[in-house]
Amino acid sequence: MAVRSALIHHLMSLTLTIHLLAVSGEFFKPFNVSYDHRALIIDGKRRMLISAGVHYPRATPEMWPGIIEKSKEGGADVIQSYVFWNGHEPTKGQYNFDGRYDLVKFIRLIGSSGLYLHLRIGPYVCAEWNFGGFPLWLRDVPGIEFRTDNAPFKEEMQRFVKKIVDLLRDEKLFCWQGGPVIMLQVENEYGNIESSYGKRGQEYIKWVANMALGLGAEVPWVMCQQKDAPSTIINSCNGYYCDGFKPNSPSKPIFWTENWDGWFTSWGERTPHRPVEDLAFSVARFFQREGSFQNYYMYFGGTNFGRTAGGPFYITSYDYDSPIDEYGLLREPKWGHLKDLHTALKLCEPALVSADSPQYIKLGPKQEAHVYHMNSQTDDPKLSELRSLRNCSAFLANIDEHKAVSVKFNGQTYKLPPWSVSILPDCQNVVFNTAKVAAQTSINVLEFYAPLSANMSLKLHAMDQNELSIIANSWMTVEEPIGIWSDTSFTAKGMLEQLNVTKDRSDYLWYLTRIHVSNDDITFWKESNVSPTVTIDSVRDVFRIFINGKIAGSAIGQWVKVVQPVQFLEGYNDLLLLSETVGLQNSGAFIEKDGAGIRGRIKLTGFKNGDIDLSESLWTYQVGLKGEFLNFYSLEENEKADWTELSVDAIPSTFTWYKGTFTQGYKKYLT
Numbered sequence: 312m313a314v315r316s317a318l319i320h321h322l323m324s325l326t327l328t329i330h331l332l333a334v335s336g337e338f339f340k341p342f343n344v345s346y347d348h349r350a351l352i353i354d355g356k357r358r359m360l361i362s363a364g365v366h367y368p369r370a371t372p373e374m375w376p377g378i379i380e381k382s383k384e385g386g387a388d389v390i391q392s393y394v395f396w397n398g399h400e401p402t403k404g405q406y407n408f409d410g411r412y413d414l415v416k417f418i419r420l421i422g423s424s425g426l427y428l429h430l431r432i433g434p435y436v437c438a439e440w441n442f443g444g445f446p447l448w449l450r451d452v453p454g455i456e457f458r459t460d461n462a463p464f465k466e467e468m469q470r471f472v473k474k475i476v477d478l479l480r481d482e483k484l485f486c487w488q489g490g491p492v493i494m495l496q497v498e499n500e501y502g503n504i505e506s507s508y509g510k511r512g513q514e515y516i517k518w519v520a521n522m523a524l525g526l527g528a529e530v531p532w533v534m535c536q537q538k539d540a541p542s543t544i545i546n547s548c549n550g551y552y553c554d555g556f557k558p559n560s561p562s563k564p565i566f567w568t569e570n571w572d573g574w575f576t577s578w579g580e581r582t583p584h585r586p587v588e589d590l591a592f593s594v595a596r597f598f599q600r601e602g603s604f605q606n607y608y609m610y611f612g613g614t615n616f617g618r619t620a621g622g623p624f625y626i627t628s629y630d631y632d633s634p635i636d637e638y639g640l641l642r643e644p645k646w647g648h649l650k651d652l653h654t655a656l657k658l659c660e661p662a663l664v665s666a667d668s669p670q671y672i673k674l675g676p677k678q679e680a681h682v683y684h685m686n687s688q689t690d691d692p693k694l695s696e697l698r699s700l701r702n703c704s705a706f707l708a709n710i711d712e713h714k715a716v717s718v719k720f721n722g723q724t725y726k727l728p729p730w731s732v733s734i735l736p737d738c739q740n741v742v743f744n745t746a747k748v749a750a751q752t753s754i755n756v757l758e759f760y761a762p763l764s765a766n767m768s769l770k771l772h773a774m775d776q777n778e779l780s781i782i783a784n785s786w787m788t789v790e791e792p793i794g795i796w797s798d799t800s801f802t803a804k805g806m807l808e809q810l811n812v813t814k815d816r817s818d819y820l821w822y823l824t825r826i827h828v829s830n831d832d833i834t835f836w837k838e839s840n841v842s843p844t845v846t847i848d849s850v851r852d853v854f855r856i857f858i859n860g861k862i863a864g865s866a867i868g869q870w871v872k873v874v875q876p877v878q879f880l881e882g883y884n885d886l887l888l889l890s891e892t893v894g895l896q897n898s899g900a901f902i903e904k905d906g907a908g909i910r911g912r913i914k915l916t917g918f919k920n921g922d923i924d925l926s927e928s929l930w931t932y933q934v935g936l937k938g939e940f941l942n943f944y945s946l947e948e949n950e951k952a953d954w955t956e957l958s959v960d961a962i963p964s965t966f967t968w969y970k971g972t973f974t975q976g977y978k979k980y981l982t
Contacts, residue, residue: 337489338422344486344493344530346545349667350564350603351531353427353486353493357664359598361653362389362429362606364569366438367417368398369613369629372410374639375417378611379424381635385646386653389493390421391429391568391606393436394475397446398619401815406474411616414475418484422491429533429606430479431496431568434471439575439621439629443897447815450903457903458501460511460518469522472497476526487529496568497523500536500549507900513539520544535568549608551585554596565601569608570594572645573632578624578893584632587645588730591652591745595732598656599681599706601668607649611635618818622894623852623869647750655743658736659704661685674718677711678727682738703738787954791938791966793860794887795823800933806926809890809908817935820908822888824930826915826923828879835919843918847873848911850890857887862965870910886925938968 342354350357363382370378382390398412408414421428435458436444449455455463476495484490498519505512516534520541523532533545538559540546547566548556556565572590574583597605612631620627630637634646641647656663662683669681682705709716709727717726721738731746800821809820836842845856845863854866856875864875888909896905915923942948954970 337483338419338425338491339486339489341487341489346531346564348562348564349601350664351493357603358388359656359660359663360388360427360604361386361656362391362604363387363610364391364606364608364633365611366392366395366609366613366629367414368395368411368619369615370411370611370639372413372416375420377639378635379420379426381639381641381646382610383424383426385610385634385650386657387426387610389427389429389604389606391431391608392417393431393433393438393440393444393499395436395438395440395619396434396444396471397440397442400446400471403446403448408478415478415482415484418479418482418491422484426491427486427493428484428491429494429496429568430475430492431499431533432472432475433497433499434468435499435501437499437621437898439625440615440897441619441621442895443621443902445902447810447895450810455903457901458498458504458512458515459508460514465515465518465522472523473526476528479528485528485530492530494531494533495523495528496533496535497544498534498537501534502536502538504900505539517541533566533568547604552593552596553605554593554600554602556602564603565597566604567597567602568604568606570597570605572607572609572634573612573630575631576626576628578626582630582632587648588746588748590645591648592730592732594649594652595656595706595734595743595745596708598659598663599669599708599732603663607634609633611639613637620894621897622892623896625894641753643753644748644750648748651743651750652734652745655734655736658742659683659734662702662704662736672720674707674720675709675716678707678709678716678718680708680718680720681706705735705738707733707735707741785972786957787970788957788961789938789943789952789954789968789970790964791936791968793857793965794821794885795931795933796937797933797940800931802929802931804927804929806909806913806930807932808906809892810895810906812932813907813934817939818892819935819939820890821933822890822909822930823933824886824925824928826879826884826886828881828884829919830881832879832919833881836917841917842876843879844916845873845875845877845886845913846916847909847913850909851907852893853891855889855891857885857889859885860887936966943968943970 345352351360363385365378365382367375379390394414395412399408400406418428433444438444445457449467452463452467455461457464479485479492484492486493498516501516505516508515516537516539520543524543531545533547534540535547535549537546540559542560545563545566546558547568549569551571553567553570556567558565570590570593571585573585576582594605609629609631610633612629612633614637615625615627615629628637634642634649636642662685665686666683669683672680672682674680682703684703705720707718707720707725707727709729709731712730715726715728717724723739725733725741727733728744728746731744733741734743735741813820849870850866850873851869851871852867854873856863856865856877858877858879863877866873890908892907895907896902912924912926914925938952941951943952949970952968957969
C-alpha cells in the first residue's frame with residue numbers, strides 16, 4: 312500500500328508539473344532529440360515510441376481534445392499529422408490558420424496532454440487529399456514542374472516549409488523550447504516516383520535534404536519510402552508490414568511512419584477492413600525485429616470536409632477502419648486490443664532500449680524468438696531496479712498462417728496460435744498474444760429510416776456505449792438551374808481546360824454552344840435510321856450532356872471516351888455540357904499535368920455533310936452551381952433560397968438541393 316501511495320503521489324506531482332509548465336508557456340522542460348542506430352534519443356534516453364496518426368483538418372477543433380485524450384489512453388506517445396498546404400495557403404501569400412486549420416492550437420493541445428508530435432510538413436502529402444495537398448495556384452506559376460529539380464517549384468516549396476518551421480519556432484513549439492515537436496518530415500513517398508524524373512529527381516532529393524536542414528529546426532528529419540535519403544535524414548517504411556525493413560545506413564534507427572490499419576474508400580466500392588489480430592501481429596513483429604518508432608495510419612481518420620477529398624472518386628469519409636472512428640467513438644475491439652499490446656510493449660521497453668540488438672533463436676520451421684537482454688552496466692537507477700525483477704524481454708513468433716504450434720523456450724513450453732506473436736516482458740510469462748483478443752467488442756450501426764411521411768431519421772448506434780438518434784422533422788427542396796445562371800459567364804473560342812477556368816473555386820464547369828440543324832439533316836437521319844452523336848476524346852470524372860435543357864447522357868470515369876447519341880430539333884439547338892471533378896489527382900508523378908474536364912477533340916458525327924468539329928467553336932463558360940455560390944448549404948445563407956416542402960409524390964428535377972430540420976435524442980447504455 313505504501314508503494315501504491317507513493318506512486319499515486321508521484322503521478323499527481325507529475326500532472327501538476329505538466330500543468331504549471333503549460334500555464335507558463337512550456338509543456339515540458341526543454342529537451343533535445345537525437346538518434347542512434349537503435350532509436351530516437353529523447354532527453355538523453357532511447358525510447359520505443361507508439362504514434363497515432365491524426366490529421367487536424369479532418370476533425371473539428373471541438374473534437375481535438377477528445378481524440379488526443381483517447382489516443383493517449385490507448386497507449387500513444389506521439390501524435391503524427393501532415394501539414395496541408397492548400398488549406399493553409401488557398402491563395403498565394405494569403406494564409407489560413409483558423410478553425411480546422413489552427414495548427415498552433417492543435418499542437419498546444421497535444422503538448423498539454425503530455426504527448427509528442429511528429430509533424431510531416433511535406434509539403435506534398437498525398438493523404439487521399441485534394442491535389443495531394445498542393446494549392447491549385449501552384450500549377451499556374453510560370454515554368455513550374457512539381458517535385459523535381461525545377462527552380463520555380465523549389466522556390467515555392469522552400470517558402471512554405473520555412474513558413475511552417477518559423478511558425479513552430481516563433482510559437483515555441485519545438486522540444487528544445489519546451490514544446491511537443493520532436494521530429495519533422497520533408498517530402499513524402501518520393502521514392503515511389505523518383506525514377507520518373509531521372510537524374511533531376513536524384514538532384515531534387517539532395518536539395519530537399521539540404522533545404523530542410525538549413526531551416527534550423529534542430530530536430531531529426533524523416534523521409535519515408537526514400538531508399539536514397541541522404542545520410543543526414545532518417546529514411547522510413549510505409550506499408551502493411553515493415554518488420555523486414557532496414558534503413559539505408561547502419562547508423563539510422565528503424566522507423567515505420569505508416570502502418571496501414573485500414574484503407575481509404577472510393578465511391579461505389581467496398582469499405583476496407585483490417586482485422587486487429589493482423590494489425591497487432593504486424594506491430595509486435597516490428598518491435599521484435601529491432602523497430603523503435605511505429606505510427607498507425609490512421610489512428611483517427613476523420614472526415615474529408617468540403618472539397619478536400621482527393622481522387623478521383625474518394626468518398627468524404629476518411630474513417631480508414633481506424634481505432635477511433637470517424638465520429639470520435641472507440642472502435643472495439645481494435646482500440647482495446649491495441650491498448651493491451653501497447654501496455655505489453657511498454658513493459659518490454661527497458662530491455663528494448665538497453666540492448667543494441669536482440670539474440671535470435673530459431674524455434675521451428677516458421678517459429679522464432681528474439682530476446683533482448685538488459686545492459687549490465689547502466690547509470691540509470693530505474694533500470695537497475697527493474698533488472699532486479701527481470702533482465703530480459705522476449706518475443707515468440709509463429710509466422711505460419713494456418714497451424715498452431717508448441718515451442719520450447721527458456722525451459723518452458725509455449726503454445727503459439729497461427730500468425731501470432733507472444734510477448735514475454737520477463738522472458739518467462741506471456742502477458743499478451745496478438746491473436747488472442749480480450750478487449751470488448753462493440754458495434755456501431757448507422758441506420759436510415761424513410762417513412763411514408765417523407766420524414767427521415769438517422770440513428771448512430773454504438774452498442775455497449777450509447778445511441779444517438781437524429782430525426783428529420785421535415786425536408787424542403789429547391790431546384791438548381793441548368794446551364795448559364797449569372798453574368799460571371801464568359802465566351803471564348805475553343806475548349807478551355809477546366810482547372811484553368813475554375814481556379815479551384817468549384818468542382819463544376821458548364822460549357823454551352825449553339826448548333827444549327829437543317830431540314831436536310833433531319834431528313835437524312837430519318838431516311839438512314841441513324842442518330843447524330845456527340846463524341847469527345849476524353850473526359851473526367853463525371854460528365855453530363857444536355858440538349859435544349861434536357862439531359863441526354865452521362866459518363867463517369869477517369870479520362871474516358873464519350874460517344875453519346877443525341878436528338879436535335881430543326882433550327883438552333885443548345886448543346887450544354889457539365890463537367891464535375893470528384894477529387895483531383897493526389898498521387899503519382901506529374902500531377903500538375905493531369906488537369907480536368909475535356910481532353911482532345913469534341914465533334915458531332917452523323918450529319919449529312921460530314922462531321923462537325925466543335926473544338927474551335929465559340930463556347931460560353933459558367934463556373935459552378937448557383938446554389939453553391941449563394942451558399943445554400945450554409946446556416947447563414949440558406950434562407951435566401953426559395954424552398955418548397957418535399958412531398959411524397961414529388962418528381963425530382965435533374966439537380967436538387969435538399970434541406971432538413973432535425974431533432975436529436977441521446978440515450979446512454981448502462982454496462
